[in-house]
Amino acid sequence: MKKALILLGCPESPSQTPMAVYVAQKLVKMNYDVMIASTPSAAKLLEVSDPDGYYIKNKTDIESSLDELEQGQYDLLVGFIPKDAAASYFITFYHILQCESIALVFEKDHELLEEFEQMISENTNAKIVSVRAFHNPTPLRVKFDRVLKEL
Amino acid sequence: MKKALILLGCPESPSQTPMAVYVAQKLVKMNYDVMIASTPSAAKLLEVSDPDGYYIKNKTDIESSLDELEQGQYDLLVGFIPKDAAASYFITFYHILQCESIALVFEKDHELLEEFEQMISENTNAKIVSVRAFHNPTPLRVKFDRVLKEL
Numbered sequence: 380m381k382k383a384l385i386l387l388g389c390p391e392s393p394s395q396t397p398m399a400v401y402v403a404q405k406l407v408k409m410n411y412d413v414m415i416a417s418t419p420s421a422a423k424l425l426e427v428s429d430p431d432g433y434y435i436k437n438k439t440d441i442e443s444s445l446d447e448l449e450q451g452q453y454d455l456l457v458g459f460i461p462k463d464a465a466a467s468y469f470i471t472f473y474h475i476l477q478c479e480s481i482a483l484v485f486e487k488d489h490e491l492l493e494e495f496e497q498m499i500s501e502n503t504n505a506k507i508v509s510v511r512a513f514h515n516p517t518p519l520r521v522k523f524d525r526v527l528k529e530l
Numbered sequence: 531m532k533k534a535l536i537l538l539g540c541p542e543s544p545s546q547t548p549m550a551v552y553v554a555q556k557l558v559k560m561n562y563d564v565m566i567a568s569t570p571s572a573a574k575l576l577e578v579s580d581p582d583g584y585y586i587k588n589k590t591d592i593e594s595s596l597d598e599l600e601q602g603q604y605d606l607l608v609g610f611i612p613k614d615a616a617a618s619y620f621i622t623f624y625h626i627l628q629c630e631s632i633a634l635v636f637e638k639d640h641e642l643l644e645e646f647e648q649m650i651s652e653n654t655n656a657k658i659v660s661v662r663a664f665h666n667p668t669p670l671r672v673k674f675d676r677v678l679k680e681l
Contacts, residue, residue, distance in 0.1 A: 390544045390665055397547050397579035404581045420665045427667045428548035430555045433584045514541055514571045516578045 380412045386441065386458040386472060387417035387425075388465025392485060394516040395459055396424040400434045401520060402457055402483075405527060411455065413437065416444040416472075441468060448475045455530070456480040456505075466498045473503045480505035481526055485512040485519055531563045537592065537609040537623060538568035538576075539616025543636060545667040546610055547575040551585045552671060553608055553634075556678060562606065564588065567595040592619060599626045606681070607631040607656075617649045624654045631656035632677055636663040636670055 383406045387399055399415065406413045414437045415425065422438055429435045445468075453476050458469035460482055473480050482499045484507060486492040496509045506529070508522045534557045538550055550566065557564045565588045566576065573589055580586045596619075604627055609620035611633055624631050633650045635658060637643040647660045657680070659673045 393541045393544045393547060393575060394578075396544060397575045401578045401581050424544060424548045424665075424667055427545075427552045427671055428579060430552050431584070433582070514575075516575055520578055 380410060381454040382452070383411040383413050383455040383457065384444075384453040384472070384476070385413060385415045386456065386465070386469055387415060387421040388459055388462050388468065389418060390421045390424050392461045392513055394485060394512055394514070394519060395421070395461060396428050398483070398516050398519055398523075399425060399459065400428060401516075402523065404434050405524075406455070406457070407434075409527070414439060414444075414453075416441045445471065445475075448472065450475060450477050452476060454478055458482050458505075460484045460495050460499065461486060463495060463498065466495050469499065469505070470502045473505060479530065481523070482507045483519060483523060484509040487511065487513045531561060532605040533603070534562040534564050534606040534608065535595075535604040535623070535627070536564060536566045537607065537616070537620055538566060538572040539610055539613050539619065540569060541572045541575050543612045543664055545636065545663055545665070545670060546572070546612060547579050549634070549667050549670055549674075550576060550610065551579060552667075553674065555585050556675075557606070557608070558585075560678075565590060565595075565604075567592045596622065596626075599623065601626060601628050603627060605629055609633050609656075611635045611646050611650065612637060614646060614649065617646050620650065620656070621653045624656060630681065632674070633658045634670060634674060635660040638662065638664045 416439050482505045484495045510518045633656045635646045661669045
């Protein structure tokens with residue numbers, strides 16, 4: 380079974396937790412074994428968001444998972460990038476794992492969005508889904524679905 | 531079967547969608563038939579957050595549900611109140627339905643939080659769960675669970 384790792388950053392955007400569930404569900408349907416690595420607050424939101432554990436089976440702390448990370452551990456990396464800290468995490472995970480990678484970059488502010496996008500494109504060969512988004516998850520969802528079909 | 535209506539306001543807080551799923555699941559387990567009335571953007575977030583429709587069975591638009599609302603239609607009203615517009619909706623629904631009601635008031639800013647809380651307490655006899663919250667859903671979840679036990 381192929382393995383996918385979803386990286387969640389600081390949950391400031393109302394879209395992040397819903398989209399994380401969406402991405403996890405999509406990957407499970409594609410027969411990926413899915414692990415979500417996140418900050419503690421993002422993990423709490425996931426737990427509340429899926430109280431029966433129907434969508435999210437495996438969660439880990441982003442810091443401790445990085446400590447034990449090795450090349451080949453995952454076949455796919457999907458990173459949520461709503462902040463520069465999340466971009467740095469994604470780049471670090473990308474270079475250790477060296478697997479197929481998708482960066483979901485979303486921000487309200489145009490300049491910040493471009494900045495995060497540039498950080499990812501200069502430092503990785505990840506596929507980038509970039510959307511000026513906050514409330515409305517649809518543009519992010521539609522673009523993500525499109526990239527997933529290219530895998 | 532008892533019927534509950536959950537009201538969702540503008541989804542600016544990252545806690546709202548996860549907590550809406552949590553509240554819906556709790557009420558279903560208590561044998562309520564649950565309907566969620568929300569703005570279109572809150573509805574989109576719910577769809578992404580529960581792609582298999584495991585938690586959320588019934589959704590409606592907040593405006594059109596208000597048009598058809600009648601006393602006795604629901605046994606329990608639970609309103610998410612992250613904004614003054616949501617407080618006004620809650621008060622309106624409360625006075626038409628005249629049923630047991632819970633207001634979940636949450637805001638980052640102390641003054642706004644107090645203002646919303648005051649709006650609800652001056653205009654209704656709803657039970658109020660009030661929390662200074664944004665990222666972390668735990669205080670809201672714990673206080674909601676406590677109020678639910680008093681029903």
